[in-house]
Amino acid sequence: MTKRVAILISGGGSNMIRLVESMTGDHPATCVLVASNDPAAAGLQRAAAMGIPTAAVDHRAFKGDRPAFEAALQAELDKAAPDILCLAGFMRVLTAGFVQQWEGRMLNIHPSLLPKYKGLHTHARALEAGDAEAGCSVHLVTPALDDGPILGQARVPVQPGDTEADLAARVLKQEHRLYPLVLERFARGDLTPVFL
Ligand code: GAR
Numbered sequence: 001m002t003k004r005v006a007i008l009i010s011g012g013g014s015n016m017i018r019l020v021e022s023m024t025g026d027h028p029a030t031c032v033l034v035a036s037n038d039p040a041a042a043g044l045q046r047a048a049a050m051g052i053p054t055a056a057v058d059h060r061a062f063k064g065d066r067p068a069f070e071a072a073l074q075a076e077l078d079k080a081a082p083d084i085l086c087l088a089g090f091m092r093v094l095t096a097g098f099v100q101q102w103e104g105r106m107l108n109i110h111p112s113l114l115p116k117y118k119g120l121h122t123h124a125r126a127l128e129a130g131d132a133e134a135g136c137s138v139h140l141v142t143p144a145l146d147d148g149p150i151l152g153q154a155r156v157p158v159q160p161g162d163t164e165a166d167l168a169a170r171v172l173k174q175e176h177r178l179y180p181l182v183l184e185r186f187a188r189g190d191l192t193p194v195f196l
Pocket of ligand 1: 013091109172
């Protein structure tokens, strides 16, 4: 049975695009919804242009009431009935209650080699630490931030003179390889981590 995938974004959605593009042919999943907490997220228009249903639930309307925001988001998800939820540049912290509803079915991509650099400013922190390599991770989402079981990682070298933007661009290229690969395996029921 083809798995139904919803993708949550907050911005441009380049990872979302790669995921949607990957779900063709005999792929075990299909994208049924792209949703965002920001109605102005450029990725929403990009998803619509690919023929994907979209939804926006503006978190600002809930004035810090995370459970109320998540209930509205969940209502959109219920309409699309996804089996798998992919966070792809989704920049809201989710409550434990929401995460538990999706536990084992929600993936996230994070721009660091977890467990290093959970949270924000990952590339700046890698540069500041003088790391020789950086990368990205796809993991199952658990209530603790950026902490669930790793499903895949891709590594890149840090080069002399790299700026944060240089490193972000190098890592993003690998995100675009890694996330589709992990999703395809996950949708087939394979949770063995992939290392690129
Ligand atoms: C990606 O680099 C992703 O790893 C990161 O946001 C970017 C979104 O880009 N996610 C996080 O930092 C999550 N904490 P995209 O909108 O072009 O996919």
